[in-house]
Amino acid sequence: MITVSGGCHCGAVRFRASLPDPPVPALDCNCSVCSMTGFLHVMVPHEEFRLEQGADELTSYRFGTGAAEHLFCLVCGVKSFYQPRSHPNAWSVNANCLDQPVELAVEKFDGHNWDQAIGASERTD
Numbered sequence: 689m690i691t692v693s694g695g696c697h698c699g700a701v702r703f704r705a706s707l708p709d710p711p712v713p714a715l716d717c718n719c720s721v722c723s724m725t726g727f728l729h730v731m732v733p734h735e736e737f738r739l740e741q742g743a744d745e746l747t748s749y750r751f752g753t754g755a756a757e758h759l760f761c762l763v764c765g766v767k768s769f770y771q772p773r774s775h776p777n778a779w780s781v782n783a784n785c786l787d788q789p790v791e792l793a794v795e796k797f798d799g800h801n802w803d804q805a806i807g808a809s810e811r812t813d
Contacts, residue, residue: 693740694786696761696768701742703769705732705781710791714783719799721751721758725767728783728794737769737779774806 690709695702707730715729722729742761749758755773760766768785772778783792798805 689736690790692786692788692790694768694781695742696745696764696766696785698761698764698766700745700763701761701766701768702740703781704738704740705779706736707732707790711793712783712790714792714794715797716794717797717799719802722799726784727767727780728792729772729780729797730783730790730792731772731775731778732769732781733778737781774802 689706690712691704691706693702693704712730715731717723717727717729721727745762746759747762749760750756751758753773757771758767759770761768766785767782769779769781772780783790
């Protein structure tokens with residue numbers, strides 16, 4: 689395991705997380721919000737993630753089914769992590785918001801066709 693830190697652009701939101709040794713699995717999703725924001729998903733189990741500062745600086749946004757809770761910094765607007773509907777026991781951390789680059793094993797995810805993509809991954813896992 690490796691320990692990483694990261695946060696939003698202005699520094700109001702800061703976190704620390706434990707990740708598997710590199711290359712770290714990551715998902716590149718093409719859904720509307722991920723493609724517009726450039727979010728690159730690294731799934732971190734809740735117990736391996738710690739929000740160090742900025743809980744009061746986060747605002748929540750939900751759309752579609754409302755299952756995912758997208759968390760944005762109130763100051764700079766950056767979403768450095770959020771609660772995805774695909775992994776209810778993990779946070780999705782934006783690899784682009786880590787303080788140091790981490791070697792990633794990036795897999796494409798067809799979030800534009802979320803239900804079919806989840807169904808396909810459940811059949812192959």
